[in-house]
Structures are given as C-alpha cells and as structure tokens.
Amino acid sequence: MQITEHFSFKELTRSETARRLGLQNVPSAAEMANIQYTAEQLEKIRAYVGRGIVVTSCFRSERVNKAVGGSPTSAHRFGLAADCDAIGLTSLAFAKEIIKMRDEGKIKFDQLILEFPERGDGAWVHIGFRRNSPMRNQIMTATKKNGKTVYLPGLHV
Ligand SMILES: [Zn+2]
Structure with missing residues (x-):
C-alpha cells in the first residue's frame, strides 16, 4: 500500500527489531494520520x-x-519522525539540504538530528515533526562520548 507516491506503508512501519523479536508494529488511526503527514514531508x-x-x-x-x-516521547512513537538518507548524499550533505529548504520556507521541522556522523556511512538523519504543538526548529548532532549519546547543538562532523 502506497501512502504517498514514493513512500509505502511497509517502508514507514518496517522495523528490524520488530521483525527479529516477532513484535507487531501496527499504527492506530491517529498514528496512521501522522505517518501520512510524515510521508508528505518526505x-x-x-x-x-x-x-x-x-x-x-x-x-x-x-x-x-x-x-x-x-524515549517514550520519541516522535517515532507517534509516526512523526523518520530516520533517513538521500541516495548519493552523505548524511551531512543531506542535513544541509533540509536546512536550506527550511531557510527558503519550504519545510518546517521540530528536530533535525545528524546521527553519529563519526560512523561515516553508518550515520543517518533524523527528522521529526509536531502537529499539535509548535515545531521547535532544533538542529542537533548526536555523537557518542564515553559510550553515552550526547546531543550537540548544530551540525558537527
Ligand atoms: Zn530517529
């Protein structure tokens, strides 16, 4: 089932962990509406x-x-976040494109996180949205410091 032209229900509800553990990953109607919103932003x-x-x-x-x-309050929990990359772009370059879009007034986001750029090809971009409260427009980089994940403001590599 396609949610939008290029994004399917399968892609947006897929979870390796769910598959491995045999857990269901089925959204409610309200969560489905959020997934639709996220797909439209994507x-x-x-x-x-x-x-x-x-x-x-x-x-x-x-x-x-x-x-x-x-986190129990993670935007993923509500279908309002995507961990993603663009084919042929580094995660850093992809994050910069999304910020450019925002600067041009073409998208709004709650959080844009460059996740673990130190991992090279193992990095990714998290983009989160809000629908019932104002988007915070935060840009952060997640990185490991002494085995703990820390969030630095802005983009860092
Ligand atoms: Zn994420």
Missing part, C-alpha cells in the same frame, strides 16, 4: 533534493519503541 524533501530517500525507521509501536530503547 515527498517535499525528495522533490527538493531530486534523489530517492531511504527510510530506515519511521513509526514505532509502544512495544517496538521499548525494544529499541527509544
């Missing part, structure tokens, strides 16, 4: 960068979110 980003977007994680049910150690 379509805008895809059109802007002129490249395919690969989503590794979007929606997480409560059980799946617990299993991956996600």
Whole structure:
C-alpha cells in the first residue's frame, strides 16, 4: 500500500527489531494520520533534493519503541519522525539540504538530528515533526562520548 507516491506503508512501519523479536508494529488511526503527514514531508524533501530517500525507521509501536530503547516521547512513537538518507548524499550533505529548504520556507521541522556522523556511512538523519504543538526548529548532532549519546547543538562532523 502506497501512502504517498514514493513512500509505502511497509517502508514507514518496517522495523528490524520488530521483525527479529516477532513484535507487531501496527499504527492506530491517529498514528496512521501522522505517518501520512510524515510521508508528505518526505515527498517535499525528495522533490527538493531530486534523489530517492531511504527510510530506515519511521513509526514505532509502544512495544517496538521499548525494544529499541527509544524515549517514550520519541516522535517515532507517534509516526512523526523518520530516520533517513538521500541516495548519493552523505548524511551531512543531506542535513544541509533540509536546512536550506527550511531557510527558503519550504519545510518546517521540530528536530533535525545528524546521527553519529563519526560512523561515516553508518550515520543517518533524523527528522521529526509536531502537529499539535509548535515545531521547535532544533538542529542537533548526536555523537557518542564515553559510550553515552550526547546531543550537540548544530551540525558537527
Ligand atoms: Zn530517529
């Protein structure tokens, strides 16, 4: 089932952890509406960068979110975040494109996080949205310091 032209229900509800543990990852109707919203934002980003977007994680049910150690308030929990990359761009270059879009008034986001750029090809971009409260427009970099994840303001490599 396609949610939008280029994003399918399967891609936006897929979870390696859910598959491995045999957990269901089924959204409610309200969560489905959020997933639809996220897919629409991803379509805008895809059109802007002129490249395919690969989503590794979007929606997480409560059980799946617990299993991956996600925060209970994570935007993934509600279908309002995507971990993604653009084909042929580094995660840093992709994050910069999304910020350019924002600066041109073409997208709004709650949080844009460059996740673990020290991992090279193992990095990714998290983009999160809000629908019932104002978007915070935060840009951060997640990195490991002494085994703990820390969030630095802005983009860092
Ligand atoms: Zn994420």
